[in-house]
Amino acid sequence: MEERRAAQKAAIDAADRLFYARGIQAVTMDELRAETGISLKKLYSLFDSKQAILLAVLAHRHELWTSGIARAAGAVSTPRDKLLSVYDFLHGWFTDGNYRGCGFINAFGELGATVPAVALAARKQKDSFQRYVAGLVEQAGAPASLAPQLAILAEGAQTTAAISGSADAAHSARDAAEILIDAALQR
Amino acid sequence: MEERRAAQKAAIDAADRLFYARGIQAVTMDELRAETGISLKKLYSLFDSKQAILLAVLAHRHELWTSGIARAAGAVSTPRDKLLSVYDFLHGWFTDGNYRGCGFINAFGELGATVPAVALAARKQKDSFQRYVAGLVEQAGAPASLAPQLAILAEGAQTTAAISGSADAAHSARDAAEILIDAALQR
């Protein structure tokens, strides 16, 4: 049953690409079949439903995000630099050519009201990021109120970059974060 | 043809409520008919298509937003306070009981990739807000780089509040904005 895992992963990767690029309801199961080469019968043996695929995609995206910001933070040493590395990571993402906003926010807007599990997945993802930032803020010795401010900058940069189509928002957010961090530390 | 206008407005208001609360594709034309009491035939005589209704809804939302922040700014006098009034306006919106994120971002995530006019409407809205903030920043005598930072805070507060379900983001964003404005002014 190792190839089952591999097939699931292939399906999740393809679904992630398609859902993210075009929206969830805009992608049909038949397109996922064409993209993966996995027959409908097989897809439905790997997952209960399209919704189950979506939830797996969101879980996968959560891991990508978590490992991405961890890797960026790993390249620097101080808590302050680790906090700022978030915005560098965002800049890399914004300029990778396929950026179309935060997948969780997109899924939340499209399906959050009708599929509670989607709203929950989005909330979990944002909670997790808030805690990550809060941990670094504490390590930096700054007041806890700084954390949501920095998280809000990251969120805002994502939507601004998505809609404007420009990666500048990452720089603006980074500059703002620097000012906020320094102001919070020298008090 | 005055009642035609009135019927269009009623349809737009109802569609706005439904689309915003549940997502666009989750609302059927038949539900809009039930909500408005306007027959399908009539709806299709008032608008070319569901998509045309959506575009009218987005235009309507743009006006609501523009007049909302203008009203909030009208209650105070200095450019600095006008800038901060944006976040007070947001707080009021977040706590009105029906808040589910920025309608433009939701529409962008759901349909931006498949309906270019939706992506365009979202971009226009965000552009317009950026220019509004930039104007106030200039009046305040602060460097232009402050404007995108403040706009990003507003965007981030909207998505954070939507997903977390809490209005705290408005306060965090306001506090951050105050720090950024003051830092930008005393240089």
Place this chain on the structure above:
DNA sequence: TAAAGTTGAGAACATTCGTTCTCTATCCAA
């Protein structure tokens, strides 16, 4: 008053799409 035109309600249509079903081919055991 009567005929012609207009409007409206909602039934109907055609398409789309998630999901299931059928039939075929392959593989393994005896």
Place this chain on the structure above:
DNA sequence: TTGGATAGAGAACGAATGTTCTCAACTTTA
């Protein structure tokens, strides 16, 4: 080799939905 079971491909099903069509009611005008 053969019989049986498993898995896969893709045709088929049934529900949902945007849009149009039909027919009846009403209004207007001569």
